[in-house]
Amino acid sequence: MPQPDASHRPSFLLRPGEWALVLAIVLAIAVTALVDANHSYWDRPLESVRDIARNTALLGIFALGATVVIIAGGIDLSAGSMIALSGTVCATTMLALAPAQMMGFKPVGAVAVAAGCAASLLVGFLVGTLHAWLITSVRLPPFIATLATLVGLRSFARALCESSTAALTPTKSALINISDPFFKTVRDNVWIPVAVFGVLAIVTWLLLTRTVLGRHLHALGGNEQAARLAGIRTDNVKWFAYCFGAMTAALAGLFYMANESVAAPVNQGRGHELNAIAAAVVGGCSLAGGVGTVPGTVLGTIFLRVVIDAVSKIIKTGADVYEGLIVGIVVVIAVTLAQFGQLAKGGRQLLPGALGLSAIPTLAVLCGAIVSMTAGSRAGIAAGVGAAVLLGLVRLWESRRTA
Amino acid sequence: MTAAADTTGMGDATTQAVVMRGITKRFPGVVALADVTLEVRRGELHAICGENGAGKSTLMKILSGVYQPDEGDLEIAGRPVRFAGTRDAEQAGIAIIHQELALVEDLSVAANVFLGREKRTALGLLDDRGMHDECGRLLAMLECPVSPATRTGSLRVGDQQLVEIAKALSLEASIVVMDEPTSALTESESARLERTIKRLLAVGTTILYISHKMDEVFRLADRITVLRDGQHVRTVDRADTSPRQITGWMVGRELADHDFRHARTRGPTLLEVRDLTLPWPDHPRGYRLSNVSFDLHAGEILGVAGLMGAGRTELLETIFGAGEPTWTGEIRLDGKPVHYRHPREACDARIAMVTEDRKRLGLFPDLDVAGNVSLCSLSEALRGGLLSRQREEELVAGPIRDTGVKTPGPHAAITGLSGGNQQKCIISRWLLTKPAILLLDDPTRGIDVGAKAELYALIDRLCRDGLGVILTSSELPELLTLADRIIVLAEGRLTAEFPRAEATEQKIMEAATGG
Numbered sequence: 053m054p055q056p057d058a059s060h061r062p063s064f065l066l067r068p069g070e071w072a073l074v075l076a077i078v079l080a081i082a083v084t085a086l087v088d089a090n091h092s093y094w095d096r097p098l099e100s101v102r103d104i105a106r107n108t109a110l111l112g113i114f115a116l117g118a119t120v121v122i123i124a125g126g127i128d129l130s131a132g133s134m135i136a137l138s139g140t141v142c143a144t145t146m147l148a149l150a151p152a153q154m155m156g157f158k159p160v161g162a163v164a165v166a167a168g169c170a171a172s173l174l175v176g177f178l179v180g181t182l183h184a185w186l187i188t189s190v191r192l193p194p195f196i197a198t199l200a201t202l203v204g205l206r207s208f209a210r211a212l213c214e215s216s217t218a219a220l221t222p223t224k225s226a227l228i229n230i231s232d233p234f235f236k237t238v239r240d241n242v243w244i245p246v247a248v249f250g251v252l253a254i255v256t257w258l259l260l261t262r263t264v265l266g267r268h269l270h271a272l273g274g275n276e277q278a279a280r281l282a283g284i285r286t287d288n289v290k291w292f293a294y295c296f297g298a299m300t301a302a303l304a305g306l307f308y309m310a311n312e313s314v315a316a317p318v319n320q321g322r323g324h325e326l327n328a329i330a331a332a333v334v335g336g337c338s339l340a341g342g343v344g345t346v347p348g349t350v351l352g353t354i355f356l357r358v359v360i361d362a363v364s365k366i367i368k369t370g371a372d373v374y375e376g377l378i379v380g381i382v383v384v385i386a387v388t389l390a391q392f393g394q395l396a397k398g399g400r401q402l403l404p405g406a407l408g409l410s411a412i413p414t415l416a417v418l419c420g421a422i423v424s425m426t427a428g429s430r431a432g433i434a435a436g437v438g439a440a441v442l443l444g445l446v447r448l449w450e451s452r453r454t455a
Numbered sequence: 456m457t458a459a460a461d462t463t464g465m466g467d468a469t470t471q472a473v474v475m476r477g478i479t480k481r482f483p484g485v486v487a488l489a490d491v492t493l494e495v496r497r498g499e500l501h502a503i504c505g506e507n508g509a510g511k512s513t514l515m516k517i518l519s520g521v522y523q524p525d526e527g528d529l530e531i532a533g534r535p536v537r538f539a540g541t542r543d544a545e546q547a548g549i550a551i552i553h554q555e556l557a558l559v560e561d562l563s564v565a566a567n568v569f570l571g572r573e574k575r576t577a578l579g580l581l582d583d584r585g586m587h588d589e590c591g592r593l594l595a596m597l598e599c600p601v602s603p604a605t606r607t608g609s610l611r612v613g614d615q616q617l618v619e620i621a622k623a624l625s626l627e628a629s630i631v632v633m634d635e636p637t638s639a640l641t642e643s644e645s646a647r648l649e650r651t652i653k654r655l656l657a658v659g660t661t662i663l664y665i666s667h668k669m670d671e672v673f674r675l676a677d678r679i680t681v682l683r684d685g686q687h688v689r690t691v692d693r694a695d696t697s698p699r700q701i702t703g704w705m706v707g708r709e710l711a712d713h714d715f716r717h718a719r720t721r722g723p724t725l726l727e728v729r730d731l732t733l734p735w736p737d738h739p740r741g742y743r744l745s746n747v748s749f750d751l752h753a754g755e756i757l758g759v760a761g762l763m764g765a766g767r768t769e770l771l772e773t774i775f776g777a778g779e780p781t782w783t784g785e786i787r788l789d790g791k792p793v794h795y796r797h798p799r800e801a802c803d804a805r806i807a808m809v810t811e812d813r814k815r816l817g818l819f820p821d822l823d824v825a826g827n828v829s830l831c832s833l834s835e836a837l838r839g840g841l842l843s844r845q846r847e848e849e850l851v852a853g854p855i856r857d858t859g860v861k862t863p864g865p866h867a868a869i870t871g872l873s874g875g876n877q878q879k880c881i882i883s884r885w886l887l888t889k890p891a892i893l894l895l896d897d898p899t900r901g902i903d904v905g906a907k908a909e910l911y912a913l914i915d916r917l918c919r920d921g922l923g924v925i926l927t928s929s930e931l932p933e934l935l936t937l938a939d940r941i942i943v944l945a946e947g948r949l950t951a952e953f954p955r956a957e958a959t960e961q962k963i964m965e966a967a968t969g970g
Contacts, residue, residue, distance in 0.1 A: 262841040264833040267822075271830060274821040281777055281810050281817070282830050282884070283802035342821035 066347055069336050069390060073351040077358050084362035092365055102242045104354075104361050109245035110307050111324070112353040115331040116256045117300030119349040122332050123260065124293035125273035125341025126187070126194040131301040131328050133205035134179055135321030138305025140209040141175045142168035143228035143315035144216045151220050157231040165234045169306055176302030179205065180295030187294070188287040202325065209317035228315045235310040245307050252300070257346035269293060273341030301325075323376070330379050331356050334386040356382060367426050377422070403447045412447065416440035471533065472497040472630055472661040473518065478527035480513055485873045487513040488524075491687045493680060495630075497532075500652070500662045502676035506705055506930075510685040511665045515632045518663070519551035520544035531630070542571075550623030551632040556615050560608030565590040567607050568622045593621040597651050612764065613644035620651060631655060632663045637671060642968055649675065669698035681705055684905075719939060722753030725892055725923040726774070730784035733766075733773055733947075740946065743769045744782070747949045749942050751892065751923045756914065758938030759927040760963050765944040767927040768811055771894045774925075775808040776801045788892075802831065807885035809878070811896040811927075817881045818869060825851045825865035827880050832887040854883035858913055875906025882913065893917065895926045899933060911937060931960045943967050 066074070085093040093100050114131050121128045143154075145168040150160040179201065186197035210226055218224040238244050260266040268289050271279040280286045301321075309315050335352025337344030360378055367374065403411055419439040424432020473495040480488040488510045495501045505511045516522045518529070520538030529536050531547045538544045544551075558567050565586045566573075574582040574589070590603035599617040601610060607618060616636060623631050633652075637645045652675060655662060666672050672679060673693060681688040681704040688704045728751075733744040744766045751757050761767045772778035774786060776795025786793055788804055795801045798808070810816035819827055828851040829836055836847040848865050855862065858879040862872060869877060878898060885893065895914065899907045914937060918924050928934050934941050941958045943951040943966040951966035 258841065264837070264842065267826065267830065267833055267842065270821060270826075271819050274819040275815075278810070278816050278819060281775075281798055281808065283797075283799040284830075285797065285799055342819070 066351075067336070067345070070345070070348050070351055072389070073335070073348070073355055077351065077355050080355070080358045080362050084358075084365050088362075088365040090365070100361070104357050105246050106242045106311070107361075108354050108357045109242075109249035110304055110311070111327055111331060111357065112249045112350060113245070113252060113307070114297075114301040114304040114324070115328040115349050115353050116252055116346065117297040118325075118328040119332045119335070119337055119344050119346065120256065120260070120269065121293050121297040122329070122337045122339060123273045123342065123344045124269045124290060125276060126290065126293060127198065127329070127339065128183065128294065128297040128301075129195065129198040129325050129329075130179070130183070130201040130205055131297065131304075131325035132321040132323055133202050133209070133325075134176065134298050134301035135305035135308055135324060136317045136319075137175060137179070137205045137209040137212075138172040138302035139309035139315035139320055140213045140228070140317045142172045142306055142309060143230060144212060145171040146230075146232070147216060147220050147228060154228070154231075155221055157229070159234075160232050162234075165232060172302045172306055173299055176299035177295050179302075180298035181291065183294040183298065184287070184291035188290055206317060206322075213315065213317050226316070226318055230309060230313050230315060235313065238307065238310040239313065248303070248307075252303075253346055253350055260346060265289070265292065270342055273343070275342070327356065327379055330383045333383055336390070352386075374426075401450045403443065403450060408447060412440060412443045415443060470497055471495065471530070472499075473663070474528075474530040475514070475518065476528045476530070478514065478517060478524045478529075480510075480517060480522060480524050486685055488517075488685045490527075491682065491685070493687065494690070495661060495663060496678070497661055498656070498659050499677040500656060500664055500675050502664045502666060502672040502679045503682065504666065504672060504679060504701055504705055505682035509682040509705070511682055512634055513685075514682070515551060515634055515663065515665060518544070519549055519632060521551075545626055545628075548627070548629040549632065550626050550628035550630070551634065552616065552619040552623065552636060553634055556612070556619055558607050558615055558618060560606070562607060563604050564594070564601060564607055564610070564618050564621075565603035567618055568593065568603075568625050570622075572626075589625065590621065593624050594618075596624070596654070597621060598647050613640045613647075616640070616648070617651070624655075628660070630661045630663070632665075634665045636664075637666070637668065645671075669701060672701070673698055719754055719756075719918060721755050721939070722921060722923075724750050725753050725789065726751040727787040727790075728774070728784070729787075731770070731773065731782060731786065732784050733769055733779065733782040735947075742947050744773070744944075744947045746784070747944070747947075748784075749949070749952070751925060753891070753923050754918060754921050755939045756918050756924040756926055756937050758934035758941040759925060759944060760931060760934055760941055761927075761944035761967050763929070764946075765967065766947040767944060768896055769947075770944070771808060771896050771925065771927065774801070775806060775894060777808070802888060805889065805891040806894065807888055807890035807892070808894040809881055809885060809896060809898050811900065813874070813877055813881065813900075818877060820870050822869065823866045824855070824860070824862050824869050824872070824880060827869045828854060828865075828883045828887065831884055835887075850887065851883070854886045855880075858883050858886070859909055873906065875902040875910065878902060878906075878910065879913070882910075886917075890922065892923045892925070895924060897927055897929055900929065907933075931963055934958075934963075935960065 081093070085091075114135070118128060118131065146160050146164045147154045149164040149167060152158075153160045153164075183194075183197055183201065186192045186200075187194050190197075213226055213228060214224050217228065260269065268279070268284050269292075271282065271284060272286050272289050276286060279289075305321065308320055312320070331353040332344060332349050333339065333352070334355060335344070335348030335350070337349065356379060359382055360375055363374055363378055364372070401408065403409070416436045416439040420432045420436020422432075423435035471494055473493070475491065475493040478488050478491045478493075479486070491510065491514060493503075493514065503511050503514070513522065517524050520541040520543050523538070529538070531549070536543075536547055538547070541551075559570065562570070565583070568590045569586045574585045576582045576585075587603045594601060594603065594617070597617045597620060599614055599621070601614050607615065610618065620631075636648060640648065649671075652662060652664075664672070664675060676693050678690060678692055679696065679701060680690040681701060683705060729748050731744055731747040732742055735741060735743045747766075747770060749757070759767050759770065769778055773782050775798055777798045780794070780796045788806075793804065795804070801808070819830070822830070825847055829847050832850065833842065833847075836842055836850050838846055851865055855865070860872070860876050860879045860883065862876065862880075869880060872880070882898075898914075899910055902910065911933075914924060914926070926934065926937060935955075935958060938958075939955050941953045941955070941963060942949055943953075943963055945967050951962070953962065
């Protein structure tokens with residue numbers, strides 16, 4: 053038998069794509085530091101770090117959940133609604149146990165806080181169980197099952213909020229204010245979510261790389277039928293994956309609630325599920341299942357937040373308007389670059405035929421519109437024309453190469 | 456015009472319907488075709504023979520644009536061509552009827568026949584009536600008694616095949632490739648197909664016919680080409696050769712030389728199957744298996760023969776708890792009745808199953824070699840409750856060495872290995888679970904001849920070590936080489952059982968087709 057070849061031994065550090073993400077993060081920070089007219093990274097470095105760290109930790113907590121679900125070959129679209137439900141359940145529980153203190157903006161006591169948090173995590177477990185049951189027993193596709201809970205859980209959270217406030221307080225409300233000092237401490241100490249994220253990341257990393265269950269998650273996502281025929285109880289593995297996804301979202305929901313000092317089921321966490329999936333995908337997860345790492349997702353989350361922060365520093369006003377746009381662009385570019393080897397080898401064209409030709413003006417108009425909205429119409433026209441010329445050259449080069 | 460007149464005349468280019476010159480095709484870890492040259496005359500039926508894995512299907516997929524050759528040229532009717540996809544080949548008048556049928560099951564027969572080339576009305580809408588009528592005409596010509604409006608998925612395999620042929624006819628293809636068309640057909644369906652073939656030949660169609668059934672080849676072919684291990688062995692006129700000679704060229708060195716059957720000692724009864732019946736709702740036959748009974752002893756190899764769809768896979772899956780748990784009858788393991796509902800339970804009872812269709816049902820492409828081998832015995836690779844890379848390497852080293860897997864290392868990508876080595880990895884996976892019964896479902900499918908011989912030796916050795924083995928195979932010589940006893944399934948029923956001394960290909964084939 054041939055000797056084991058050292059080059060086939062997987063690296064204990066990062067994979068090539070993950071090193072590329074590290075580089076991209078450093079680059080994004082460097083560009084922001086140079087371009088930002090307010091010099092916020094130079095003048096107030098701690099504040100910038102705190103900002104990015106908090107946002108990264110909150111997104112990262114349930115991006116880890118999304119990673120586990122995606123590796124298992126599934127998808128969980130309901131994380132944003134689970135965040136809203138988690139906050140609402142926690143607040144409602146505390147309201148039920150200590151109504152006078154809640155309404156008087158006074159401390160509610162350790163027991164009520166613990167019960168509230170435990171109730172949220174329990175609801176996370178129940179939602180995960182519901183997902184697994186819908187997917188394995190009712191045989192709904194994961195996309196449909198979690199699309200239903202994406203819509204349903206937010207509505208359920210609002211109904212819960214309104215009926216509990218109607219029963220326990222003088223007025224019906226779609227908000228419950230949180231003023232317990234425990235949650236204030238969590239809000240004011242950024243290291244708490246960061247520490248929780250760090251510990252959860254290490255636990256998840258151990259789970260995925262060093263446990264039997266983790267190996268079974270990879271096997272399930274890579275080839276579900278073969279996993280069953282290898283004697284793996286695939287239904288139970290899925291049950292775990294969806295519970296892990298929902299419970300990390302519930303945990304993140306508690307932090308969002310603490311951060312905003314309110315449980316607001318209508319808007320809290322809205323759209324966040326897609327950011328979590330985006331972070332996992334940027335970090336190298338394949339939506340086909342079986343592929344993904346914790347370091348990848350952590351770096352993907354950091355990268356996403358750093359880029360969003362960079363744009364907010366550079367554009368200044370109304371940067372949150374562009375958040376979705378940035379996430380979308382980052383996902384497309386990251387996944388395209390991951391296939392770069394295949395494109396470079398010449399097996400495939402980026403701009404083939406009539407579709408490729410039509411894509412050139414589409415992309416040029418998009419590029420011009422974005423630049424003109426952020427940097428003025430003259431720059432916008434220049435950017436649009438520039439993009440059209442560049443893409444035209446790519447097209448020309450590709451058609452020459454294949455001819 | 457006759458062939459003799461042409462070869463002397465000037466029109467050499469036009470008498471050749473197809474010329475493939477110096478074709479080489481490599482896949483990761485295996486050379487599927489090495490410098491193969493094939494010339495097919497216009498209007499002839501040219502049979503291509505070879506064992507599984509000889510490169511027949513790959514060659515035909517290159518001809519029909521599914522694959523692009525790494526080296527070599529292609530000429531159709533004297534003109535050099537280059538196919539980027541199946542569409543280009545269709546336009547050049549080539550239609551292929553694949554071994555795995557490529558029909559959209561949820562569409563009607565007519566929609567499948569015209570898929571991608573739909574007829575339209577003057578308004579640009581789909582001309583359903585036109586397609587329906589045209590399709591009906593083609594089906595009638597093929598003696599196919601189905602309505603063009605039938606959902607394709609509800610047809611029998613034989614009728615689905617005729618739908619593929621109708622598609623080829625509607626293309627007005629001048630060259631039709633048939634890849635083992637009769638492998639799933641009944642006798643009467645095969646006869647119907649032969650009449651169709653004669654009709655196609657009569658109108659001047661050139662047919663390339665892949666088969667390893669000698670009787671068919673010698674009834675139909677004008678010329679025969681033999682491939683072996685991806686290489687062209689010989690092309691001959693049918694009149695100048697004999698089935699024995701062709702078979703000899705196909706296998707090269709005689710595989711039958713390996714006689715593994717002597718000196719096995721048969722142990723106690725491991726498994727008893729009595730009146731096993733597996734219902735098949737919504738199917739005219741009503742059952743997948745009906746009243747199947749047999750025993751399996753330790754230290755013996757029980758062969759299960761049968762055509763495609765006879766119930767071989769279903770039988771193994773039922774024993775392994777991987778199929779529908781709705782079966783009736785009795786399965787006794789070591790005398791105790793069992794009824795597994797999940798493969799896990801069968802694994803715990805020391806039953807192992809190597810599935811048919813390695814890629815779909817066996818391999819984990821995202822796990823490395825070690826991960827694929829250790830999957831079913833990970834609890835032995837734990838240290839302090841966590842998986843230890845070192846212990847995993849130690850665990851898999853033994854079976855990887857014993858089964859002779861050729862891999863650059865335990866952490867190489869499994870997808871980089873050849874089919875034979877992948878299969879050895881999967882057998883290694885199950886050997887680690889220390890099974891008492893090993894179920895092998897067509898374990899050498901798509902594996903080259905050399906690796907096959909190694910697998911045979913491995914299976915024989917395992918059996919000598921006291922394992923009870925149930926082996927299914929689509930190749931009768933394989934069963935005749937390895938098995939101590941052979942049972943034959945036909946359409947879900949057990950139709951014969953032969954001890955090794957009495958089994959011949961002829962007898963098995965009769966039992967598998969007639970019943």
